[in-house]
Amino acid sequence: MMCHNPVSGKTMLAERLPSVLPELDDDAAMEVSALHSIAGLMPPGGQLIRRPPFQAPHHTATVPALVGGGSGLARPGAVSLAHRGVLFLDEAPEFGKGALDALRQPLEHGLVRLARSRGAAEYPARVQLVLAANPCPCAKPSGVVTCECSPLTRRRYLGRLSGPLLDRIDVQVTVQPIRAAELTEVAGAGECSAAVAARVAAARAAAAARWSGLGRRINAELPGPVLRRAPWCLPARDTRELRARLDAGSLSARGFDRVLRLAWTIADLDGRDRPDADDVREAIGLRTGEAL
Ligand SMILES: [Zn+2]
Secondary structure, three states: OOOOOOOEHHHHHHHHHHHHOOOOOHHHHHHHHHHHHHOOOOOOOOOOOOOOOEEOOOOOOOHHHHHEEOOOOOEEOHHHHOOOOEEEEOOHHHOOHHHHHHHHHHHHHOEEEEEOOOOEEEEEOOOEEEEOOOOOOOOOOOOOOOOOOOHHHHHHHHHOOOHHHHOOOOOOOOOOEOOHHHHHHHHOOHHHHHHHHHHHHHHHHHHHHHHHHHOOOOHHHOOHHHHHOOOOOOOHHHOHHHHHHHHHOOOOHHHHHHHHHHHHHHHHHOOOOOOOHHHHHHHHHHHHOOOO
16 A cells, blocks of 8 residues: 555654554543544444543644634634644644744643633643654655755754753654665564553553552653652662753753653663663653763
8 A cells, every 4th residue: 555655664654653553542542532533533333431531733834723722612623633642744844933832831731722712721731742753854754865055054953842842842853765676575574563452451551550659650740859859769770860961051951851751761661670770771762862
């Protein structure tokens, strides 16, 4: 089906992400279904939506399409339709500055607040955000274009993604283009996806059990101060490099907490009780895109 369209690895990776996430629990399924119902997008049959949603708005999408709006009952935007799932912005630097800025508040608060003529409408918007970007404006998914962009052009292109937005990105990876001939091999990797899904489910269960006393379910929901204080703070020897980066200003305070959350997730995925120094290093490497 996709043979004539070379597909970039990043798009395939993003589309597959929901398939390794666990089913939504009852509360989440109710929330997600309600949002889709308001938008008139409930699947026929009316059963609750149990799979984490996936939304991939095009870079020409308007601000209301992204965050919600419209006259009368405000329609939820892509960021709310992706609630408890994945919001994928392909070719992220191509999105308008206004659109990217409009996403900042929902990403920060997990909530969209829309001003209405009478009061305001609020929709949940707790998503895993995935941004994909080519290194420069001339790059094409096929990867056959010879790039003639200057370093300045390249820097400006990625510079369209604002610091506050990038500060919310926990994992940076470089993905090579996939050629049509390789797609068949990738398509045969279904069993691998199932194995990953099982590992994610086990990690989620471990996190939910650990944080249940705090009323949280996943590491991403943990307030930073909780992870920096006993009993959950890590030994100083394990966070030495992390603290050095904070002191040097190469990591923000928000980034510091995000690396800690990611280190817990790495340990959970590996079936261990607590993160160690290697997990923290790996989390720093994933965040910065550096190979550590
Ligand atoms: Zn280029």
